[in-house]
Amino acid sequence: MSRPxxxxxKLRKEYSDGTVIAVxxxxxxIEAGETVALLGSSGCGKSTTLNMIVGLENPTGGDIQxxxxxxxxxxxxxxxxxxxxxxxxxxxxxxxRKNLAFGLEIRGKYVLETNRAVEEVAELLNLSDKxxxxxxELGGSELQRVAIGRTLVTKPEILxxxxxxxxxxxxxxxxxxxxxxxxxxxxxxxxxxxxxxQVEALSLADRIAVMNCGRILQVEDTSTIFDxxxxxxxxxxxxxxxxxxxxxxxxxxxxxxxxQKDSFTLPMGGSGATPAGFYTVGxxxxxxxxxxxxxxxxxxxxxxxxxxxxxxxxxxxxxxxTLTLVAPPTDVLHTGDxxxxxxxxxxxxxxxxxxxxxxxxxxxGRIF
Amino acid sequence: xxxxxxxxxxxxxxxxxxxxxxxxxxxxMTAIKPPTDWNASPAIWIPSEPTFVNxxxxxxxxxxxxxxxxGVSQPATKAVLGSILATFVSTALSVIIGLFSAIxxxxxxxxxxxxxxxxxxxxxxxxxxxxxxxxxxxxNIGLIDSYIGLIAIYVAVTLPFSTWMLKSFVEDLPxxxxxxxxxxxxxxxxxHLTVTIPLxxxxxxxxxxxxxILNWSEFxxxxxxxxxxxxxxxxxxxxxxxxxxxTLYGVQAALAVLAMxxxxxVGYLIQGxxxxxxxxxxxxx
Amino acid sequence: MTQIASSxxxxxxxxxxxxxxxxxxxRVFTVPGQVVSMLVLILPLLVALYMxxxxxxxxxxxxxxxxxxxxxxxxxxxxxxxxxxxxVIRTFLISTVCLCLxxxxxxxxxxxxxxxxxxxxxxxxxxxTPMMILPVVVGYIFWMLFQSNGPINQVLEFMFGAExxxxxxxxxxxxxxxxxxxxxxxxxxxxxxxLLSGLNSVPENPVRAAVIxxxxxxxxxxxxxxxxxxPVIIVAFVIRAMEIIKLxxxxxxxxxxxxxxxxxxxxxxxxxxxxxxFQLAYGAAAxxxxxxxxxxxxxxxxxPVRDQLLEGE
Numbered sequence: 034m035s036r037p038x039x040x041x042x043k044l045r046k047e048y049s050d051g052t053v054i055a056v057x058x059x060x061x062x063i064e065a066g067e068t069v070a071l072l073g074s075s076g077c078g079k080s081t082t083l084n085m086i087v088g089l090e091n092p093t094g095g096d097i098q099x100x101x102x103x104x105x106x107x108x109x110x111x112x113x114x115x116x117x118x119x120x121x122x123x124x125x126x127x128x129x130r131k132n133l134a135f136g137l138e139i140r141g142k143y144v145l146e147t148n149r150a151v152e153e154v155a156e157l158l159n160l161s162d163k164x165x166x167x168x169x170e171l172g173g174s175e176l177q178r179v180a181i182g183r184t185l186v187t188k189p190e191i192l193x194x195x196x197x198x199x200x201x202x203x204x205x206x207x208x209x210x211x212x213x214x215x216x217x218x219x220x221x222x223x224x225x226x227x228x229x230x231q232v233e234a235l236s237l238a239d240r241i242a243v244m245n246c247g248r249i250l251q252v253e254d255t256s257t258i259f260d261x262x263x264x265x266x267x268x269x270x271x272x273x274x275x276x277x278x279x280x281x282x283x284x285x286x287x288x289x290x291x292x293q294k295d296s297f298t299l300p301m302g303g304s305g306a307t308p309a310g311f312y313t314v315g316x317x318x319x320x321x322x323x324x325x326x327x328x329x330x331x332x333x334x335x336x337x338x339x340x341x342x343x344x345x346x347x348x349x350x351x352x353x354x355t356l357t358l359v360a361p362p363t364d365v366l367h368t369g370d371x372x373x374x375x376x377x378x379x380x381x382x383x384x385x386x387x388x389x390x391x392x393x394x395x396x397x398g399r400i401f
Numbered sequence: 402x403x404x405x406x407x408x409x410x411x412x413x414x415x416x417x418x419x420x421x422x423x424x425x426x427x428x429x430m431t432a433i434k435p436p437t438d439w440n441a442s443p444a445i446w447i448p449s450e451p452t453f454v455n456x457x458x459x460x461x462x463x464x465x466x467x468x469x470x471x472g473v474s475q476p477a478t479k480a481v482l483g484s485i486l487a488t489f490v491s492t493a494l495s496v497i498i499g500l501f502s503a504i505x506x507x508x509x510x511x512x513x514x515x516x517x518x519x520x521x522x523x524x525x526x527x528x529x530x531x532x533x534x535x536x537x538x539x540x541n542i543g544l545i546d547s548y549i550g551l552i553a554i555y556v557a558v559t560l561p562f563s564t565w566m567l568k569s570f571v572e573d574l575p576x577x578x579x580x581x582x583x584x585x586x587x588x589x590x591x592x593h594l595t596v597t598i599p600l601x602x603x604x605x606x607x608x609x610x611x612x613x614i615l616n617w618s619e620f621x622x623x624x625x626x627x628x629x630x631x632x633x634x635x636x637x638x639x640x641x642x643x644x645x646x647x648t649l650y651g652v653q654a655a656l657a658v659l660a661m662x663x664x665x666x667v668g669y670l671i672q673g674x675x676x677x678x679x680x681x682x683x684x685x686x
Numbered sequence: 687m688t689q690i691a692s693s694x695x696x697x698x699x700x701x702x703x704x705x706x707x708x709x710x711x712x713r714v715f716t717v718p719g720q721v722v723s724m725l726v727l728i729l730p731l732l733v734a735l736y737m738x739x740x741x742x743x744x745x746x747x748x749x750x751x752x753x754x755x756x757x758x759x760x761x762x763x764x765x766x767x768x769x770x771x772x773x774v775i776r777t778f779l780i781s782t783v784c785l786c787l788x789x790x791x792x793x794x795x796x797x798x799x800x801x802x803x804x805x806x807x808x809x810x811x812x813x814x815t816p817m818m819i820l821p822v823v824v825g826y827i828f829w830m831l832f833q834s835n836g837p838i839n840q841v842l843e844f845m846f847g848a849e850x851x852x853x854x855x856x857x858x859x860x861x862x863x864x865x866x867x868x869x870x871x872x873x874x875x876x877x878x879x880x881l882l883s884g885l886n887s888v889p890e891n892p893v894r895a896a897v898i899x900x901x902x903x904x905x906x907x908x909x910x911x912x913x914x915x916x917p918v919i920i921v922a923f924v925i926r927a928m929e930i931i932k933l934x935x936x937x938x939x940x941x942x943x944x945x946x947x948x949x950x951x952x953x954x955x956x957x958x959x960x961x962x963x964f965q966l967a968y969g970a971a972a973x974x975x976x977x978x979x980x981x982x983x984x985x986x987x988x989x990p991v992r993d994q995l996l997e998g999e
């Protein structure tokens with residue numbers, strides 16, 4: 034197996050003499066050419082990790098290795114790592130060309146060589162016709178392309194992007210997402226995104242590392258992490274609307290196994306032994322559907338109906354609990370109506386009630 | 402990315418500090434030198450018997466009479482009082498007129514590009530050039546050697562500055578605040594008096610202090626317009642210096658120190674607004 | 687100032703509530719200022735203009751009886767008066783040197799203040815002190831310092847021996863040096879203040895981006911930070927330039943324009959003309975020329991920053 038391109042080994046960052054732990058001994062290995070998203074909410078340590086990788090901040094502990102060699106002692110400009118800031122941070126007093134050429138000019142490269150590189154990158158990013166325009170006249174997504182191009186010109190081995198889509202409006206966001214995917218396939222760099230937007234992560238990355246409170250909770254390729262989240266936090270973070278999570282216990286009543294939380298009962302559709310202790314069940318909104326059967330698995334009352342165009346998000350009260358599901362736009366649903374729900378048992382996941390980690394269970398004749 | 406000072410940089414800063422503070426040190430020392438030390442050669446840096454007698458001599462015509470005649474034997478009393486009168490009155494007038502002009506232009510003007518430049522132009526004329534016509538006008542209407550004339554010039558010359566500076570403070574205030582007061586039923590005048598002005602208190606204070614500094618320091622107009630009735634501290638200092646070809650060091654320095662004290666205090670008070678004031682509102686700290 | 691009157695028009699929106707109308711308020715508030723401004727700007731200009739075409743002197747009775755001499759004063763000023771020409775050139779040269787020095791020292795100090803060290807706020811106040819002192823007092827202090835038996839000569843003797851001492855006010859070069867040193871000491875703090883303020887407001891991320899792209903500190907400073915400071919620098923220069931061409935107080939106390947007229951600035955020359963030699967009409971002509979010249983000059987200086995100044999409002 035080849036060596037990973039970038040490896041974080043027990044990486045740690047503390048502030049204020051150790052009272053604040055921003056990054057808590059994380060390990061992460063990233064292969065050459067892959068795209069990884071660091072996903073998490075504000076303050077989870079993802080931006081700090083990014084800053085340490087590029088060299089803007091020094092780790093308190095642990096190591097960062099590129100191609101097997103430690104880079105922690107190498108200054109930021111010499112690590113061959115590029116960073117695109119969330120606010121792009123282009124040089125406002127220069128033209129696009131000068132911005133792009135900056136990295137080469139400061140290295141004293143000859144004019145011809147610089148021009149060639151600049152024009153190549155401009156071509157790649159559709160900036161060729163704006164090369165001699167002052168950056169002050171450009172709009173959001175153009176500025177971002179300049180910021181990206183500025184780093185690409187120096188041919189970094191690893192490219193980091195901090196919240197690349199968050200400053201763009203919806204339309205520009207879609208376009209940029211396409212651009213970034215195209216770039217990924219064309220230039221084949223190792224890319225790391227930092228984002229709080231799971232849609233961004235899901236659409237752009239090969240693998241996602243979900244972070245919370247300075248730790249990486251799960252690193253998995255995109256489809257797997259979506260289907261099989263390892264942690265309740267991950268489960269609750271991914272997906273829109275996110276997974277329904279309910280903490281309760283199994284019960285068996287005259288042979289019928291069910292999962293119960295207070296007044297909420299989820300029949301498991303089978304019989305057999307029940308695992309003891311608390312568990313949290315994860316039910317994807319997509320796994321629930323409005324039932325036309327006479328005896329649906331779950332009965333509740335519609336709480337809220339939110340049409341979203343191609344789908345409708347429905348909140349249903351079941352006892353004291355609330356479940357969210359997505360329904361096709363054609364369903365006729367009114368707030369206050371009683372409703373029955375069917376459930377796709379295959380997609381259920383269970384997490385330990387206290388550990389919050391996913392567990393494989395055999396219950397009621399199925400394996401979860 | 403804040404690094405500490407390197408040893409070389411510390412040395413440079415130390416040297417700079419000495420250069421900056423030495424002249425101040427010198428004049429303070431000179432002000433407390435006893436008369437015997439004044440003309441020592443080489444000049445004495447720190448008097449061995451410091452005394453405050455120079456400050457008393459300043460106001461004592463008999464003591465001063467010993468050093469010569471004419472400008473030299475004048476006690477500084479009139480100059481100090483004159484400076485206080487001229488500065489306070491002209492500052493107050495300049496700020497008040499400037500305040501209302503600022504509100505008027507800022508809230509009811511249309512911000513044409515010409516206005517700021519016109520206001521700024523007033524500040525650019527060399528005092529000497531303005532003084533000549535003024536002296537002529539004043540001597541024709543009997544305002545030479547009068548505080549009224551001096552105050553009038555001080556107001557006129559500092560008005561562009563006070564207007565400009567206050568305008569920038571008023572513009573920092575959102576219009577909606579006054580409009581809310583007006584909708585509440587107050588008249589425009591009342592709204593400005595009870596809402597606008599209190600809210601720019603800090604800026605008003607800073608502007609007043611700046612105009613104070615300008616007027617207190619003013620030399621040329623005072624020099625040209627003062628004969629027997631009018632005197633200000635800068636003029637008196639010049640008289641002490643020119644009249645004796647400089648053998649009155651201690652007394653001169655004492656007067657200079659007296660002149661400096663108010664400004665150092667004021668400067669400290671408005672430190673936060675210095676950048677704005679010194680650049681006429683162009684740069685905010 | 688009549689331009690201000692015509693430039694005020696009424697806002698079409700906003701409450702027209704009880705009390706005086708917008709128009710009246712506008713007039714009432716701004717009229718005092720306009721009256722004063724008109725008096726100080728227009729009136730002297732007109733008087734100076736009128737007088738410059740006469741040969742009036744206070745000894746010749748009332749101004750209104752003065753004899754009209756046409757452009758005689760002006761032709762003398764331009765053609766024969768080398769002293770005036772020299773004063774103008776001298777003022778500009780001294781101003782340029784002072785501005786460059788003030789800028790360099792101010793920048794150096796501001797860069798130092800970007801580092802971390804103890805007592806920063808106290809030191810900051812200390813370095814601002816010189817510009818808080820009255821110009822006459824500054825002139826006086828340095829007049830003392832440059833005396834033959836004064837501390838500057840003493841230090842020179844201590845460092846370089848007795849030959850290094852000099853009579854600062856006896857000949858032109860040392861006198862001019864003294865004037866420049868005094869001015870630079872007095873006003874470097876202003877550049878320091880403005881530049882420090884500017885440096886502190888340079889956005890961080892572009893600087894970081896430059897570092898990541900491999901720039902060393904010097905490259906970051908000259909290629910990223912300084913260009914960002916350009917508007918601030920221009921404002922500082924213009925503001926200071928406007929004031930320094932009026933240089934009077936310090937020079938008056940230091941040298942009175944001497945030795946001879948070797949440190950005579952424009953302001954000093956006009957002062958002498960009008961108030962020492964009582965050539966008021968001629969002085970008026972000079973004054974008028976200087977007034978016009980300042981207007982033109984500052985208009986030119988302000989042109990690049992005009993939009994910036996107005997944007998910042």
